[in-house]
Amino acid sequence: xxxxxxxxxxxxxxxxxxxxxxxxxxELAAKGVETSDEWIVERTGIRxxxxxxxxxxxxxxxxxxxxxxxxxxxxxxxxxxxxxxxTSTPDMVFPSxxxxxxxxxxxNGCAAFDVQAVCSGFIYALTIADAMIRTGAASKALVIGAExxxxxxxxxxxxxxxxxxxxxxAVVLEASDTPGILASDLHADGKHVGILCVPGHVSxxxxxxxxxxxxxxxxxxKLAVGVLDEAARATLAKAGKTAADIDWLIxxxxxxxxxxxxxRKLKLSMxxxxxxxxxxxxxxxxxxxxxxxxxxxxxxxxxxxxLLLEGVGGGFTWGAVLLQL
Ligand code: ACO
Numbered sequence: 187x188x189x190x191x192x193x194x195x196x197x198x199x200x201x202x203x204x205x206x207x208x209x210x211x212x213e214l215a216a217k218g219v220e221t222s223d224e225w226i227v228e229r230t231g232i233r234x235x236x237x238x239x240x241x242x243x244x245x246x247x248x249x250x251x252x253x254x255x256x257x258x259x260x261x262x263x264x265x266x267x268x269x270x271x272x273t274s275t276p277d278m279v280f281p282s283x284x285x286x287x288x289x290x291x292x293x294n295g296c297a298a299f300d301v302q303a304v305c306s307g308f309i310y311a312l313t314i315a316d317a318m319i320r321t322g323a324a325s326k327a328l329v330i331g332a333e334x335x336x337x338x339x340x341x342x343x344x345x346x347x348x349x350x351x352x353x354x355x356a357v358v359l360e361a362s363d364t365p366g367i368l369a370s371d372l373h374a375d376g377k378h379v380g381i382l383c384v385p386g387h388v389s390x391x392x393x394x395x396x397x398x399x400x401x402x403x404x405x406x407x408k409l410a411v412g413v414l415d416e417a418a419r420a421t422l423a424k425a426g427k428t429a430a431d432i433d434w435l436i437x438x439x440x441x442x443x444x445x446x447x448x449x450r451k452l453k454l455s456m457x458x459x460x461x462x463x464x465x466x467x468x469x470x471x472x473x474x475x476x477x478x479x480x481x482x483x484x485x486x487x488x489x490x491x492x493l494l495l496e497g498v499g500g501g502f503t504w505g506a507v508l509l510q511l
Contacts, residue, residue: 191319191327192366193511195259195358198479199250200351200466201238210235210348214341221344231442235351235467237336243277245287247354248332251475252291258482259358261326263291266358268324269298270315272307272331272471274500275338276300279388283332297324303374304382305438305499307331307471308355312495312507313370315359330356331471338384340398349440350399351467355475369424370507371417378502381405410444413504414496415451421494421506429454433491434481438498439463439473448496460487470499487511 205213207223214221226232238247248271256263269291271284278286284298303310308331315327332354339347359367386397414437422428429452437445439462449459460481462473469476474495481487489511496506 187363189320189322190362190364190366191316191359192362192364193357193509194360195255195257195261196356196475196479196482197251197254197258198353198355198476199247199254200236200353201242201247203237203239204234205237206234207232214344214347217341219342219344221348226348229443230349231461231463232349232467233464236353238334238352242334244273244275244332244334244354245277245283245290247334247352248283248287248330248356249290251332251354251356252287252328252330255328255356255358259360261358263293265326266293266328267296268315268318268327269293269296270301270311270327270329272301272303272311273333274302274304274307274470275334287330303499303503304501305440305468305470305473306497306501306503306505307499308474309370309495309497309505309507310372310503312357312359312367313372313505316367316370319359319361325361327359328356329359330354331473331475333470333472335468335470338397338399345403346399346401349468351469353466353469353472353476355472355479357475357478365510367507367509369421370505371421371424372505373413373417374501374503376501378409381502382500407441407444409502410498411447414444414448414498417496417504417506418448418452418494421508425508427492427508431492432458432494434458434460434487434493436460436474436477436481436493436495438496439466439477440468
């Protein structure tokens with residue numbers, strides 16, 4: 187009998203401090219940085235974001251999302267034999283956020299590691315977990331995207347600080363004799379490192395370089411719309427499906443204009459796209475599982491439906507996963 191992986195539970199968590207565009211505009215104005223609700227909504231579709239309290243880390247947000255996913259799957263922490271956390275804002279340089287989260291969750295002993303592929307991180311992590319389950323290396327995995335991007339934003343740079351927020355999303359992925367994950371497609375092109383990066387590192391007790399996010403927004407936009415379309419088509423082709431078969435497109439939640447462009451290229455109505463970017467901004471690796479969980483809990487995304495998840499981010503990295511829920 188063939189062995190597949192399938193999602194049996196989803197969960198997500200946003201920290202309680204919510205800033206509407208108006209709240210952020212007022213905070214930035216006090217620092218002499220000028221922006222507006224109109225500019226942010228028109229260029230990005232973002233209306234609000236959540237920021238974690240100073241003592242709260244990615245593992246704390248991921249823990250809440252993981253607990254909710256476990257509850258939805260009817261699984262116990264002790265059933266889990268693999269934890270993968272996708273994050274670019276880890277709690278520490280090391281050990282991994284996955285190990286810290288594992289201990290908080292009480293799943294000690296299982297394999298646990300982080301994946302760093304920025305906003306494509308959840309797609310990478312899900313693909314790795316699927317491969318490990320199919321080969322028998324794991325049977326019940328927690329795949330988590332968790333970020334505190336507010337920690338790496340330059341609040342003097344209006345071209346980036348209005349775009350990002352904090353949050354986490356998680357899924358339980360289990361071995362199954364029916365699919366599940368049907369196909370995936372991962373890519374990276376390191377020649378684009380400079381267009382989206384946090385170009386600093388720790389050395390001799392100091393941070394060398396610039397420890398805050400830098401982005402060439404227009405270059406990112408142009409690359410993103412091209413590679414997302416390619417990844418979507420390649421993944422569908424691997425499974426012998428077409429865009430017309432998709433029930434829901436669940437893209438990385440960075441910018442409504444990128445999502446509209448992706449949907450248009452695939453000839454999909456926006457009614458088939460889960461959009462949550464308005465509520466939490468770009469939460470990097472957390473955004474896809476956040477959107478998935480919102481769709482599931484709203485009763486829109488239903489068991490048996492065909493979902494195309496796709497992400498793009500710093501690296502440059504991109505990829506997609508096609509799955510039957
Ligand atoms: N408020 C008001 N004005 C602003 C702001 C702001 N927050 N930011 C920039 N502007 C101004 C600029 O200064 C510029 O003014 P000028 O014409 O007088 O020079 C004007 O707005 C236009 O700036 P552009 O950069 O050309 O604006 P653009 O239409 O390209 O939108 C944006 C910028 C939203 C960043 C867009 O390029 C974009 O969405 N890029 C993709 C970003 C993205 O999705 N990144 C994440 C993907 S990967 C990942 O998630 C990590």
